[in-house]
Amino acid sequence: MAAKIIDGKAFAATVREQVAAHVARLKDEHGITPGLAVVLVGEDPASQVYVRNKGKQTVECGMQSFEHKLDASVSEAELLALVEKLNADPAVHGILVQLPLPDHMNSDAVINAIDPAKDVDGFHISNVGLLGTGQKSMVPCTPLGCLMMLRDQLGSLSGLDAVVIGRSNIVGKPMAQLLLGESCTVTIAHSRTKDLPEVVRRADIVVAAVGRPEMVPGDWIKPGATVIDVGINRIPAPEKGEGKTRLVGDCAYESCAEVAGAITPVPGGVGPMTIACLLANTVTACCRANG
Ligand code: GUN
Numbered sequence: 001m002a003a004k005i006i007d008g009k010a011f012a013a014t015v016r017e018q019v020a021a022h023v024a025r026l027k028d029e030h031g032i033t034p035g036l037a038v039v040l041v042g043e044d045p046a047s048q049v050y051v052r053n054k055g056k057q058t059v060e061c062g063m064q065s066f067e068h069k070l071d072a073s074v075s076e077a078e079l080l081a082l083v084e085k086l087n088a089d090p091a092v093h094g095i096l097v098q099l100p101l102p103d104h105m106n107s108d109a110v111i112n113a114i115d116p117a118k119d120v121d122g123f124h125i126s127n128v129g130l131l132g133t134g135q136k137s138m139v140p141c142t143p144l145g146c147l148m149m150l151r152d153q154l155g156s157l158s159g160l161d162a163v164v165i166g167r168s169n170i171v172g173k174p175m176a177q178l179l180l181g182e183s184c185t186v187t188i189a190h191s192r193t194k195d196l197p198e199v200v201r202r203a204d205i206v207v208a209a210v211g212r213p214e215m216v217p218g219d220w221i222k223p224g225a226t227v228i229d230v231g232i233n234r235i236p237a238p239e240k241g242e243g244k245t246r247l248v249g250d251c252a253y254e255s256c257a258e259v260a261g262a263i264t265p266v267p268g269g270v271g272p273m274t275i276a277c278l279l280a281n282t283v284t285a286c287c288r289a290n291g
Contacts, residue, residue, distance in 0.1 A: 002257055002258065003227070003256070003257040003258070003259070003260040003261055003262050003263045004153075004261065004262040004263075005257070005262075005263060005264075005265055006149050006152075006153060006228075006262050006263065006264045006265075006269060007268065008145070008149065008264055008265075008268055008269040008270055008271065008272050008273050009268045009272045011148070011149060011152065011272075011273060011276075012145075012272035012273050012275070012276040013272075013276075015148070015273070015276035015277070015279075015280060016057065016060070016061055016276050016279060018280075019061045019276070019279045019280050019283055020060070020061040020062055022283050023061055023062040023063055023283060024062060026283070026286065026287075027062065030290065032286065032290055033062070033063060033064050033091075034063045034064070034093050034094070034282050034283050034285075034286035035063060035064035035065075035066060035091045035092045035093050035094070035282075035286075036054070036058045036063055036064070036065055036066070036092075036093070036094040036095075036096065036120065036278070036279075036282045037066040037067075037068065037086045037089075037092045037094065037095045037096070038051050038054050038055060038065070038066070038067055038068070038096045038098065039068045039070065039079070039082065039083070039086075039095070039096070039097045039098065040067070040068070040069050040070070040098045041070045041071075041072060041074060041079060041097075041098070041101055041102060041105070042070075042071070042072035042101075042102050043072060044100070047098045047100075050098065051067065051069075051098055053275060054096070054275055054278060055067050057275050057276075057279060058279060058282070061279050063279070063282060063283075064091060066086075066091075066092060068082060068086075070082070072102050076104070076105045076106060076109070076110065079097075079101075079105065079110055080109070080110065080113050083095065083097070083110065083113045083114055084113070086114075086118070087113075087114065087115040087118060092118065093118060093282055093285045093286035093289055094118055094120035094278075094281060094282035094285045094286075095114050095115070095118045095119065095120065096120055096121050096278065097110055097111065097114065097121075099170075108125075111123045111124055111125075112124055112125050116138070117138075117285060117288060117289060118285055118289075119138050120138060120141075120278055120281040120282050120285055121138070121140060121141065121278075121281075122137060122138040122139050122140040122141070122144075122174065122281070123140065123169070123170070124138075127139075128169075128174075131174060131177050131178075132177055134181055138281055138284070138285065139174065139178065139277075139281070140170060140171070140174045141273075141274045141275070141277035141278045141281060142170065142171050142175075142209075142230060142270060142273075142274045142277075143171055143174040143175040143178050144178070144277040144280075144281075145270055145273025145274050145276065145277045146175060146178075146207055146228045146230065146270060146273070147175075147178045147179070147182070148273065148277070149228060149264065149269075149270075149273065150182075150205060150226060150228065151182075153226055153262050154205075154226060156182075157179065157182040157183065157184050157205070158182065158183040158184070159183060159184070159185070160184050160185070160204040160205055161184070161185050161187075161202055161203050161204050161205070162176075162179045162184040162185065162186050162187070162203060162204065162205040162206075162207070163186075163187045163188075163189055163199055163200050163202070163203035163205070163206050163207070164176045164179070164186065164187070164188050164189065164207045164209065165189045165190070165196070165200070165206070165207065165208045165209065165210050165215075165216065165250070166188075166189075166190065166207075166208070166209035166210040166211075166230075166250075167188050167190045168209065171209040171230055172188060172190075172209050173188070175207050175209065176188045179205070179207075184205065187199055187202075187203070190210075191210075196220075197219075197220045200216065200220040200221065200222075201220055201221070201222055202222065203222060203225055204222065204224075204225055204226065205225065205226050205228070206221065206225055206226070206227045206228065206251075207228045207230060208227070208228070208229050208230060208231055208249065208250035208251050209230035209231065209250065210231065210250050211231055211233060211250065212231070212233070212250055213231070213233040213235050213248050213249075213250070214233075214248050214249070214250070214251065214252040214253075215231075215250050215251070215252075216250060216251040216252065216256065217252045217255050217256070218252060218254075218255025218256045218257075218258050218259045218260075219255070219259075221256050221259040221260050222259075223259050223260075223261075224260070224261040225259075225260050225261060226260065226261055226262045226263075227251055227256050227260045227262070227263040227264065228264050228269070228270060229249035229250055229251045229253075229256075229263065229264050229265075229266050229269060229270065230249075230250065230270050231248070231249040231250030231251070231266065232247055232249070232266060232267070232271060233247065233248050233249065233250070234246070234247055235247075235248055247266055247267050248266060249264075249265075249266030249269070251263070253265065253266065
């Protein structure tokens, strides 16, 4: 039987509606407008697209958007000064510094300069520690979006075998922590994992976040498993014409969809959920800041 397609685009639209309703109540009942500051350093085209989308969706939900675009040659000290200014600004409830930063910057130092209460990415070391110890934290947006889709699909995740392929700080590690928090039995697989196909075949839940186009074939998937594909990879598509490209995930969609119980498509799966969760985190930060 073919897998159910998990429609992340529709799910994200529902989350954004809930965010917008919450924002409207905050304005009407408390006179507060949540604000999100996004900082982009340099001209990376993919980052520019992400930042533009974040700003647009922030405004569409009724929140204030503050965009700060800095030249790639800006010094780390200047960026840190901007972060300090945003930390002190009461109209700013969430701060996101778009990654990657230019090579001359220490990303950890910049992220850890953000007030943890305004760290809507959940990357600050305090939030990482809070999540790892099961305490209230800001939760990274992509793993949070994946978890929302998994809960919606499966209900309770308790006792399920979950494999997270990829050990990045942005997705793999926090995803594993969230699944552990749901009482899954969690394996984090990576490039050195022995017999990856066998490890993946045991899993009721597969989260692929490695950035390798179509790396996971259908015959690695346990029949009926839920597959969450975080990868967004652009590959050549000569069938569409000379020089054309298309987006694919980390899973070979067609063959995985034949075996899985449910699967997220690329595009239209995890991607839209990430920004929706960023907006939700900004409202959460605003509510916590205002008691
Ligand atoms: N670059 C790619 N994904 C992300 C993200 O989730 N947050 C930030 N800050 N930068 C990114």
